[in-house]
Amino acid sequence: MKTIIEPFRIKSVEPIYFNTKEERQIILEKAFFNLFHIDAKDVLIDLLTDSGTSAMSSNQWAGIMQGDESYAGSPSFFRFEKTVQEITGMPLVIPTHQGRAAEKILFSILGGKGKYFVSNTLFDTTRANIEFTGAQGIDLLCAEGKLPTVPAPFKGNMDTEAFKKFIAEKGASNIPLCIITVTNNSGGGQPVSMQNIKTVSALCKENNIPLFIDACRFAENCWFIKQREKGYAGKTVKEIAHELFSYADGCTMSAKKDAFANIGGFLAMQDEALALQCRNLLIITEGFTTYGGLAGRDLEAIAIGLQEVLDENYLQYRIKSIEYLTKKLIDAGVPVMQPAGGHAVYLDAKEMLPHIPSEQYPAQSLAGALYVEGGIRSVEIGSLMFGKYNQNKNLIPAQMELVRLAIPRRVYTQSHIDYVAEVIIEVYKNRKQLKGLQIIEEAPVLRHFTAKLKPIG
Numbered sequence: 001m002k003t004i005i006e007p008f009r010i011k012s013v014e015p016i017y018f019n020t021k022e023e024r025q026i027i028l029e030k031a032f033f034n035l036f037h038i039d040a041k042d043v044l045i046d047l048l049t050d051s052g053t054s055a056m057s058s059n060q061w062a063g064i065m066q067g068d069e070s071y072a073g074s075p076s077f078f079r080f081e082k083t084v085q086e087i088t089g090m091p092l093v094i095p096t097h098q099g100r101a102a103e104k105i106l107f108s109i110l111g112g113k114g115k116y117f118v119s120n121t122l123f124d125t126t127r128a129n130i131e132f133t134g135a136q137g138i139d140l141l142c143a144e145g146k147l148p149t150v151p152a153p154f155k156g157n158m159d160t161e162a163f164k165k166f167i168a169e170k171g172a173s174n175i176p177l178c179i180i181t182v183t184n185n186s187g188g189g190q191p192v193s194m195q196n197i198k199t200v201s202a203l204c205k206e207n208n209i210p211l212f213i214d215a216c217r218f219a220e221n222c223w224f225i226k227q228r229e230k231g232y233a234g235k236t237v238k239e240i241a242h243e244l245f246s247y248a249d250g251c252t253m254s255a256k257k258d259a260f261a262n263i264g265g266f267l268a269m270q271d272e273a274l275a276l277q278c279r280n281l282l283i284i285t286e287g288f289t290t291y292g293g294l295a296g297r298d299l300e301a302i303a304i305g306l307q308e309v310l311d312e313n314y315l316q317y318r319i320k321s322i323e324y325l326t327k328k329l330i331d332a333g334v335p336v337m338q339p340a341g342g343h344a345v346y347l348d349a350k351e352m353l354p355h356i357p358s359e360q361y362p363a364q365s366l367a368g369a370l371y372v373e374g375g376i377r378s379v380e381i382g383s384l385m386f387g388k389y390n391q392n393k394n395l396i397p398a399q400m401e402l403v404r405l406a407i408p409r410r411v412y413t414q415s416h417i418d419y420v421a422e423v424i425i426e427v428y429k430n431r432k433q434l435k436g437l438q439i440i441e442e443a444p445v446l447r448h449f450t451a452k453l454k455p456i457g
Ligand code: F0G
Pocket: 048, 049, 050, 051, 098, 099, 100, 101, 123, 125, 126, 181, 185, 214, 216, 254, 255, 256, 264, 265, 406
């Protein structure tokens, strides 16, 4: 088997600015040990997110020039609408400026006190938008999904038995929505199987609970289904996506991920009455129904990106490149989430830094060390992001303490990734020197974005 190469050539480049370890140490201190406070120019390899950071294709840039900026009924909207309809099979398509705007609209209509939104795992902004309405977000991830270093093919699956129990306990009428996140971002970018979606869909239908897909990374998930699930090897990713969406009543999507767009998102659904409510709210908060917070040119970029992501040469390269980094780390003994996910590599900080308890945010400490060692920016997905306080103000830690290195699409080359592996392995060798952190300032919701921390001792 020959090397799987990047299925593109580079036409336009951006410089990376180099700084020294000593300079980065000072930058991190000034940023209160929170990488969100660091200027992008001070980062060498930015793996903070794969969201909005993709390199667009020359076709997408050409589409940008063709964007029609009419307030109502722009042809760019109709091209966007048709593409979303073709992929999802959903007739009603509502553009939003990004994923969380779609969530905000949907949950404002369906949410409220005493309601439960059930999921395999909700992403942080998704959960926050649910909780903002007074409702609760409930994660029912399968058991294997909670064991970072134990491999299994579909660790993003929902625990359907737990879902049945939850319905019996709380009553279906208190569950306005079930959301399946594909791939499961907060749980390691792990895929959900078609069988699992089918079972969840049947349970939802029996109980009259609508099912939505959080579709940010649907193509990556469908590629895993093609590779790992019986009966799908001979199908195209487009056919698999079509089947996946056919089990759902709607979807929310951030086009900043699998659609390669720098901004954008949408809601798509089957139900006319719900769509009418969503569109009314859209007009107040985002914009008219045929642009929804986006420029016509963005709609073009999304429409083209949604077609490009279904290219299986691209998906093969994409998933292999994540596997490549994961394997290098495993070979060096670094504890990582296994198997490799779709868009990111996740380091298991709990396993790597047993001397730092959850209350001292081991994954945040590790993320800081990666920055100082090699200028790599990652993100903590652990108790800083998901921890809560009990009534005595003691931390209820997150289930896992992970550092996510999200790989922007079509941006970094293999030598960048080799460098990333070298930096992680260096930090791993010196892991015993890492110190825990304490929070000195935090916001009541989504605190990880703005929190200020300092080292303990
Ligand atoms: N759902 C999932 C699964 C996500 O990963 C994100 C964003 C959203 C919804 C919200 O979309 O950013 O367009 O408003 N995830 C980014 C990340 C921010 O870094 O993983 P958005």
